[in-house]
Amino acid sequence: MEMTSLSQPNLKAQLRALYVIALKDWKVFWRYPLNAVSNIFQPIIWITPVYFMGKAFSTNGQALGFAAYSGTSDYMSFILLGTVLTNFILTVFWGMGYALKNDMDAGVLESNWLTPVPRLLILVGRTLSSLLVTAITSAIMLAIGAALFGFQPTGNTWAAFLTAIPMLIGLYGFGFAFAAVVLLMREANTLVDVSSFLVQGFSGTNFPVKSLPTWLIPVALILPLTYGLDAVRGLLLRTDTLLPLPAEIAILIVFMFVMVWFGAWVFNRVERRVRTLGTLGQH
Amino acid sequence: MEASLPVSLGQRGFGADLRALWAVMRREWVIFTRYPSWVIALFIWPVIFPMLYILTARALAGPDGSGMAVFMEITGASDFIGYIVIGTTVWMWQNIVLWDVGFSLRNEQMRGTLESNWLSPTWRFSYLLGHTGPQVVSMFMFFSITALEFGLMFGVRLNGSVWMILLTALAAIPSIYGLGFAFASLVITVKEANAFVFLIRGMVMIFCGITFPISLLPGWMQSIAKWLPQTYLIHGMREAAFSNAGIRELAPDLIPLLLFGTFWLVVGYFTFLWMERRARRTGAIGQY
Numbered sequence: 001m002e003m004t005s006l007s008q009p010n011l012k013a014q015l016r017a018l019y020v021i022a023l024k025d026w027k028v029f030w031r032y033p034l035n036a037v038s039n040i041f042q043p044i045i046w047i048t049p050v051y052f053m054g055k056a057f058s059t060n061g062q063a064l065g066f067a068a069y070s071g072t073s074d075y076m077s078f079i080l081l082g083t084v085l086t087n088f089i090l091t092v093f094w095g096m097g098y099a100l101k102n103d104m105d106a107g108v109l110e111s112n113w114l115t116p117v118p119r120l121l122i123l124v125g126r127t128l129s130s131l132l133v134t135a136i137t138s139a140i141m142l143a144i145g146a147a148l149f150g151f152q153p154t155g156n157t158w159a160a161f162l163t164a165i166p167m168l169i170g171l172y173g174f175g176f177a178f179a180a181v182v183l184l185m186r187e188a189n190t191l192v193d194v195s196s197f198l199v200q201g202f203s204g205t206n207f208p209v210k211s212l213p214t215w216l217i218p219v220a221l222i223l224p225l226t227y228g229l230d231a232v233r234g235l236l237l238r239t240d241t242l243l244p245l246p247a248e249i250a251i252l253i254v255f256m257f258v259m260v261w262f263g264a265w266v267f268n269r270v271e272r273r274v275r276t277l278g279t280l281g282q283h
Numbered sequence: 284m285e286a287s288l289p290v291s292l293g294q295r296g297f298g299a300d301l302r303a304l305w306a307v308m309r310r311e312w313v314i315f316t317r318y319p320s321w322v323i324a325l326f327i328w329p330v331i332f333p334m335l336y337i338l339t340a341r342a343l344a345g346p347d348g349s350g351m352a353v354f355m356e357i358t359g360a361s362d363f364i365g366y367i368v369i370g371t372t373v374w375m376w377q378n379i380v381l382w383d384v385g386f387s388l389r390n391e392q393m394r395g396t397l398e399s400n401w402l403s404p405t406w407r408f409s410y411l412l413g414h415t416g417p418q419v420v421s422m423f424m425f426f427s428i429t430a431l432e433f434g435l436m437f438g439v440r441l442n443g444s445v446w447m448i449l450l451t452a453l454a455a456i457p458s459i460y461g462l463g464f465a466f467a468s469l470v471i472t473v474k475e476a477n478a479f480v481f482l483i484r485g486m487v488m489i490f491c492g493i494t495f496p497i498s499l500l501p502g503w504m505q506s507i508a509k510w511l512p513q514t515y516l517i518h519g520m521r522e523a524a525f526s527n528a529g530i531r532e533l534a535p536d537l538i539p540l541l542l543f544g545t546f547w548l549v550v551g552y553f554t555f556l557w558m559e560r561r562a563r564r565t566g567a568i569g570q571y
Contacts, residue, residue, distance in 0.1 A: 034478035045485035050339055052495040056357045057343035057350035065345020075343065105393070190324045194331065201335050207342035 009116055017117045021125030022132075029133060039137040043083045044144055050079055050206060051149060070208040071240035076149035081236060082205035084138045085229055088168055091134045093196045095127030096175040097182040104186060110280055119271055120264055123179055124172065153236045160235040163249055166256040167228035173259025180270035183280070204229055209242070224255035295404060303405040307413025311387075315417050325421070329429035330436070333371040336494045337364055358496050361525060365439045369520045370493030372429055373513055376422060377459055377487055381480045384463035387414040389470045397471075398568050407559055408552070411467055415460055426452070447523040447533060451516065454537050457544025458512040464551025468558035472567065487513045512543035
């Protein structure tokens with residue numbers, strides 16, 4: 001009888017490894033149920049000041065200034081959708097870079113690294129459970145958003161969902177490269193926070209990028225996420241898009257291939273470097 | 284001969300307690316400076332967090348800036364960037380204290396050093412207090428850099444007295460850090476307390492008017508806001524920084540801040556004593 005184990009890597013064994021990593025994270029997450037509750041309310045809390053700030057800018061309850069930039073005066077639906085997509089963006093950033101830091105602190109990174117599982121697969125595995133949690137919490141968040149702020153998508157949900165997929169896959173490339181930086185610098189919180197915050201800000205999570213100061217608009221336009229957020233909003237809320245929708249979707253598909261290749265290349269080089277230096281287990 | 288023995292940590296005394304406090308402060312400072320990313324945090328956070336709200340405000344104002352006039356009228360602010368920066372910086376202060384001071388004992392627990400430190404014959408509150416010293420210094424640097432960056436990059440001018448700004452910040456220290464002490468003690472008992480940080484900072488974010496005047500809140504929310512010291516801190520800071528207010532004008536904010544400060548310091552200290560006793564009785568100190 002032939003045994004297929006992780007020490008004889010094949011597709012089945014790799015998938016089993018992915019499942020085990022995701023299951024472990026799933027168990028750890030639900031071990032602290034308060035975190036799940038906070039995942040739902042956290043984004044709502046973040047956008048509440050914007051809701052009241054929007055009132056301070058509105059005339060007769062209409063955010064006319066905002067409508068002039070985006071094509072919709074429903075700024076809360078605009079922001080809620082941006083927040084949901086950002087949740088997924090953060091999941092990839094946190095899921096990989098932060099998981100590496102946690103493993104370093106807990107002293108299990110080296111032993112995990114010794115298992116016959118490709119390192120990139122370990123990184124991907126660390127995001128699976130969070131992606132599922134994010135999908136569940138985002139759905140609940142949108143339901144609460146609909147009740148509190150009147151979130152009402154009027155466009156094509158499936159087209160928007162399919163458009164978001166290449167963006168998310170491309171983000172994995174980002175995440176690989178970022179995990180490499182964490183391996184080098186060994187401190188993840190500030191890096192994760194600052195970089196995800198900057199990307200989030202410049203790609204237009206909370207506002208249309210057209211409203212950025214002129215000198216910042218090029219920064220927004222070189223971020224593929226800008227087109228992802230813009231296309232999904234265009235499809236779901238029928239807002240004005242920066243480029244025609246087919247062009248934005250083409251950019252996202254190119255971004256997906258380039259970023260995954262580039263991120264994997266950077267990670268493999270850095271990982272080899274830290275193993276050569278013997279700093280893998282240091283924190 | 285016995286009288287000439289040096290007073291060491293093994294023989295508790297005021298000097299030994301101070302030495303322990305100093306040792307904790309020095310250790311925390313070394314850890315703080317050991318990771319170079321603190322430089323990024325110190326220079327980038329003061330700008331990027333308020334920027335998100337400032338840029339949203341620009342978008343809400345519209346291409347012709349028509350919404351800005353409405354905002355200025357409702358808030359009574361002369362500078363919308365300064366108005367938002369004060370609110371968001373106070374929020375960041377409370378947030379950083381909750382993560383830094385609030386999780387100081389928990390981090391020791393996770394590193395496995397809390398039990399061994401607890402066994403040493405030192406004043407145990409010094410572990411918490413010692414963590415606060417470098418934190419206050421780093422926050423002072425944080426505020427100075429915020430003022431400098433927004434002054435240079437966005438032309439935000441503090442028209443008020445620097446002394447009044449400092450006085451308002453000093454009056455807020457007991458409540459901000461007292462809450463941190465109480466929180467740090469609870470974290471040892473409840474372990475994974477991220478959700479509590481999110482709850483407290485969320486309350487500050489929603490109720491204290493970080494980007495809007497609390498008069499825009501519904502009545503029941505305004506009633507809650509009055510029980511949060513950060514509401515008075517944000518209002519007082521805005522008055523001190525932009526309205527040239529003196530002590531008399533600031534008194535309605537300073538008095539509640541000091542009262543809340545006394546309350547939170549007492550709560551913080553006694554929560555620590557309670558936790559310390561409970562953790563020893565249940566053996567929870569080393570669990571994580």
